[in-house]
Amino acid sequence: MKPQRIFITGGASGLGYSLALICAKGGWRVCIADRDIERGEAVLGSLQKIQPQTIFMPCDVTQFDDLNAAATKLQEIWGGVDVVVNNAGVAQVGSISDTPLSDWQWIMDINLMGVVRGCKVFTPLFQQQGHGHFINVASMAGLLDVPNMSAYNASKAAVVSLSETLQNELKPHNIAVTVVCPSFFRTNLGQGMRSTITGMQSKLDKLMAGSKLNAADIARQIMRALDKKKSHVLPHRQGRIAWYAKRWLPRTWYQRLIHSQKK
Incomplete structure (x- = not known):
């Protein structure tokens, strides 16, 4: 795939860093953004050894001004950006x-x-440059409905809906949108997790450890989706099967399947 310019939020660790690493190795101009300044500065050096033009920008996605400043800066130094990963x-x-x-x-x-x-x-x-590609990272939680995760499920389901809407809305402007829905995989998601359920951290660790895919595997699937401009990426086979079951089985059958997974 021809090298491009990419901006990645949450780019200092996990899936974001894996994407940055693949792109840096491919000769892309990479900007990682993260609110963890210490971690961002720590990984920047390793990326710059591969791609000297890699940059890091402190960025909190809850602050519109942070993202706006990043867009302005990238337009100044790169003349634009081709791929934005909302991770x-x-x-x-x-x-x-x-x-x-x-x-x-x-x-x-x-x-x-x-x-x-x-x-x-x-x-x-x-729109100004006439092209672009959004990669929005959701989760299988946005497609399924596992109990005791209503806030997380709803937030990710909204990202799926937003992405699908923008696929239609932005297509006339030559802007592609891909939504990524991984199941659990080894990442630092649990570090900032809020939970009212006792022992949830250890359960999450077991789910992550049991994944057959790691962040690098999922990053490679995202890169293939970028190349083909795919609308959806569902990396985990078990997650895809569960989604198909939800879509095609009677609701009561699917609910029995979900509850059987908890035992």
């Missing part, structure tokens, strides 16, 4: 009765509104 996200687990509204507001502001801000900021730039 930053957090996790929350808990029943509807136990999850405080403040947790709902927190996760929506990052998982949903962070993507909204990214798309809103960079769409005018894409």
Whole structure:
């Protein structure tokens, strides 16, 4: 794939860093953005050894001005950007009765509104240059409905809906949108997780450890989707099977399947 210019939120670790690494090795101009300044500066050196033009920008996706400043800076130094990856996200687990509204507001502001801000900021730039590609990282949680994850599920389902809407809305402007829906895989998502369920961290660690795919595997699938301008990326086979079951089985059968997974 021809080298391009890419901006990645949450780019200092996990999937974001894996994407940055692949692009740097491919000769792309890479900008990683992250609110963790210490981590961002730490990984910048390793990326610059591969691609000296790699840059890091401190960025909090809950702050519109941070994203707007990033878009302005990239237009100044690169003359634009070809791919924007809205990757930053957090996790929350808990029943509807136990999850405080403040947790709902927190996760929506990052998982949903962070993507909204990214798309809103960079769409005018894409329109001005006549092309662009958004990669919005959602989750299989946005397609399925596992109990005790209502806030997280809803935030990711909204990212799926937003992405599918923008696929239609932005197509006339030569702007592509891909939504990525991975299942659990080894990442640092659990570090900032909020949970009202005892022992959830250890359960999450087991789910992540059991994944047959890692961040690099998923990053490679995203790169292939970029090349082919695919609308959806569902990396995990088990996740795809569960989604097909939800779509085609009677609801009561699917619910029995979901509850059987909890035992």
